[in-house]
Amino acid sequence: MQLDKLVHFHKALGDPTRIRIVTLLKQGPLHGQAIANKLGLKPPTITHHVAKLRDIGLVYQRRDRNTIYFYLDHKKLEFNANAILKIGEETKVTQEMKVEEKDKLSIIKNFFDADGTLKQIPSQQKKKLVALAYMIRQLEPGKTYNEKEINEYIKQYHGDFATIRREWVMHHFMYRENGQYELNPKEMWPVIF
Amino acid sequence: MQLDKLVHFHKALGDPTRIRIVTLLKQGPLHGQAIANKLGLKPPTITHHVAKLRDIGLVYQRRDRNTIYFYLDHKKLEFNANAILKIGEETKVTQEMKVEEKDKLSIIKNFFDADGTLKQIPSQQKKKLVALAYMIRQLEPGKTYNEKEINEYIKQYHGDFATIRREWVMHHFMYRENGQYELNPKEMWPVIF
């Protein structure tokens, strides 16, 4: 159930230290000791809190030499903050676009060649979304790609990478931020493969 | 500042029972025992949880004969859910107001007497913020002060402690929480001295 995710998200923000960490990271990445100093706490305490924020996907990290920088995932924050407003209604939305598993498979079979390439982009909305979800499945959540990488990836399926890339963004499979592309959480997808 | 309010809001939603109550009330008002039945809990437990939701203003109630109906305040839910996205926003704006060190010194020289008292509160925004940052520098981070202590402290600089105290809070140098004052982390300050 998605209830649990909502609970964990709000529980994570239900603590003054973690709210302050989020506030700090909003302005840019920081490493652990910097956070500890700014908040007047010890490093183990920061590890403890950052772990909780990472568990719910709100924070990710990148290493630079000995130092680990923590980043805030703004999109995820926004998405989760709004989730409580949509609870109970999202059932309707996803229900309308629910596609049976066997239908998904037959769509794939019809529109993809034996070698895995896309014969043509389906014009019917539902089928198009299934094809888009299928093709995006090998991109990694949390990883950022530049436009060239995305194009190369798409080419294994179809030559018109511009259209497919645009459709992915348009239907919230991914988002673009100053030239970088990244997967959205699957809950935002109109269809999951 | 609204940190505490934010924390209480998210803490209130950081519990599966309360999320379920909110979900139920989204569809319309209910009385206590109805909620208890739907959730398989005892009435005292519902009282306990509804009290927390009422404390943060998310739920209000109306009596009809012997029965008390609980209502969800949709507006407040939406406002509070979005608050986390807006926290620190003003800081970002004022962050652009970078002041050179030498300018800071000349501002201090111009507005403070030889004995250290503030001649007058600068009306120009930038200069005012520098003066405010200068005067607050001896307060201890993490320590809480009551209003009287703050007033006494300000008096060493200027007689109009009410204005200066209000400006400090307004510009996020410090925040007030039930009569107690405390420094904000310097990252929230529009100017650091």
Next chain:
DNA sequence: TATCTAATTAGATGATTATCAAATTAGGTG
């Protein structure tokens, strides 16, 4: 290799909290 730095883990402590049974209260209605 030894050494340095930043982060994490382990374990302890004190505080908070979700839940319930029992008793009590607040407001009706006969």
Next chain:
DNA sequence: CACCTAATTTGATAATCATCTAATTAGATA
């Protein structure tokens, strides 16, 4: 008034959790 119903308070219990110190790990550097 006596009685009824729904909600609340009280007090107890078990679980969760924020924070710290001390010890350990992961990776980089010399």
